[in-house]
Amino acid sequence: xxxxxxxxxxxxxxxxxxxxxxxxxxxxxxxxxxxxxxxxxxxxxxxxxxxxxxxxxxxxxxxxxxxxxxxxxxxxxxxx
Amino acid sequence: xxxxxxxxxxxxxxxxxxxxxxxxxxxxxxxxxxxxxxxxxxxxxxxxxxxxxxxxxxxxxxxxxxxxxxxxxxxxxxxxxxxxxxxxxxxxxxxxxxxxxxxxxxxxxxxxxxxxxxxxxxxxxxxxxxxxxxxxxxx
Numbered sequence: 068x069x070x071x072x073x074x075x076x077x078x079x080x081x082x083x084x085x086x087x088x089x090x091x092x093x094x095x096x097x098x099x100x101x102x103x104x105x106x107x108x109x110x111x112x113x114x115x116x117x118x119x120x121x122x123x124x125x126x127x128x129x130x131x132x133x134x135x136x137x138x139x140x141x142x143x144x145x146x147x
Numbered sequence: 148x149x150x151x152x153x154x155x156x157x158x159x160x161x162x163x164x165x166x167x168x169x170x171x172x173x174x175x176x177x178x179x180x181x182x183x184x185x186x187x188x189x190x191x192x193x194x195x196x197x198x199x200x201x202x203x204x205x206x207x208x209x210x211x212x213x214x215x216x217x218x219x220x221x222x223x224x225x226x227x228x229x230x231x232x233x234x235x236x237x238x239x240x241x242x243x244x245x246x247x248x249x250x251x252x253x254x255x256x257x258x259x260x261x262x263x264x265x266x267x268x269x270x271x272x273x274x275x276x277x278x279x280x281x282x283x284x285x286x
Contacts, residue, residue: 106230119173119174121257122172122277123174126207129248137251138186138192140251140252141193141194
């Protein structure tokens with residue numbers, strides 16, 4: 068991993084179009100500003116990992132699952 | 148074209164029914180083509196399969212979030228609309244992935260990362276994306 072030291076107000080430029088600026092340092096928290104093209108996807112890492120994990124779990128539907136039972140359960144809930 | 152699936156065997160799927168995910172699904176970088184199939188052709192169900200056309204084993208159960216939460220909200224940014232070739236929201240279909248644990252009454256739906264489908268085909272297929280819904284009030 069590339070490690071750089073920056074002061075508040077200083078930035079890191081990634082490629083031609085992504086700039087990350089240190090906005091504020093307060094105790095253990097660091098606020099970063101990110102300038103990037105609209106199409107660049109920026110996530111908090113834990114959110115990104117959680118969604119990946121959720122997809123992985125959802126992809127393993129139990130083998131013996133019963134479509135009828137699940138549909139009935141859902142339909143009952145819809146009526147309420 | 149013909150596709151092999153673990154659950155449905157060999158399937159004939161037309162180009163216009165193929166959902167193309169240019170950015171794939173989160174955690175499944177290689178999975179860019181899917182099709183929506185009935186949960187079980189013999190019953191009416193609000194759930195469907197999102198079947199991978201790349202990996203025969205891979206399929207997700209999905210449903211329409213608005214059936215369960217009429218006030219469900221989703222924000223599509225301008226760039227997301229452009230990426231999916233969306234000209235009108237009327238052509239947009241939303242599905243959420245459902246997780247079914249062993250005890251099926253504990254099933255959950257992932258409202259944070261809905262799947263957005265542009266029903267109006269772009270080129271040959273329907274462009275789709277799993278997006279992150281950043282609305283804080285999402286239940």
